Amino acid sequence: MGLSPIDVYRDILPKTNCGDCGEKSCLAFAAKVVSENVSLSKCPHVLRENIAHYQKILDNQHKDGLYAKRDPAKDAVEWAEQRAALTDIKDLPYRIGGEIVEVDGKQALKLPYFGTHVYITNDGIYSNEIELDHWERVFLYNHIAQGGKSNPIGKFVPFHELPNTISKIKSLERHIKRPLEEYFTGKIELLRQRGISLGAKDVSREFSSCDLALLFYPLPKVPVLILFWDEETEEEHMPAQINLLFDETIIEHLDIESILFLLEKLANLLMDAK
Ligand code: SF4
Incomplete structure (x- = not known):
């Protein structure tokens, strides 16, 4: 078990909410120390021996990702990737359109997208023409996972x-x-x-x-x-x-x-x- 924000607040900080660290409260500072690896020394009122002892523990747990602040966009890409992972690339032209091409010896779906193209392989989605951000990847993975086979009916x-x-x-x-x-x-x-x-x-x-x-x-x-x-x-x-x-x-x-x-x-x- 590592140190949670409550542990840091209760056992290490002075709980005076003085604001000298730039945060409104000791608890807000504790949350940043734990989730964003802000140094304990930014609070000028923590005892030196406590900084020496606890900072090592905090650094190690941050390296292990414990209580680390998560990036919702990255989490969403992971979730969407898993959702689309079971898809067979060969089925995609039938379901969502595009064509199968070979890229670096691997099969890829070349999919028209807003007047450009993206390439979908088992390793991910990329484009030579545009920059795809996390949310765009989530959007495309969702399309891959959901894409039915119906063609537009004109209604x-x-x-x-x-x-x-x-x-x-x-x-x-x-x-x-x-x-x-x-x-x-x-x-x-x-x-x-x-x-x-x-x-x-x-x-x-x-x-x-x-x-x-x-x-x-x-x-x-x-x-x-x-x-x-x-x-x-x-x-x-x-x-x-x-x-x-x-x-x-x-x-x-x-x-x-x-x-x-x-x-x-x-x-x-x-x-x-x-
Ligand atoms: S400087 Fe220290 S005591 Fe003051 S609010 Fe920040 S954490 Fe609390």
């Missing part, structure tokens, strides 16, 4: 018609739809250009009620349709409006959190934000 539905989305609708409105509407007000041509540069097809002819319709394939079996009405200023002022629509089969390929992740990434790419 597009709004987010709120997908199951179990009620609690996420406000978040979609606030963080994705509204920023897009504000950003592209009066900039329909910019939206068209950015969409096309991300591989979208202009399908406005098929959706004549809106000013612009763009069909994206961020993943081979996950189409997203964006319908855009620019603001009207002539008679009554009507602000710009965006509708985001999904093929009904999307729920076979992504869970709701992953759909939001995908939309947020698409919105950021369109607005040219990182």
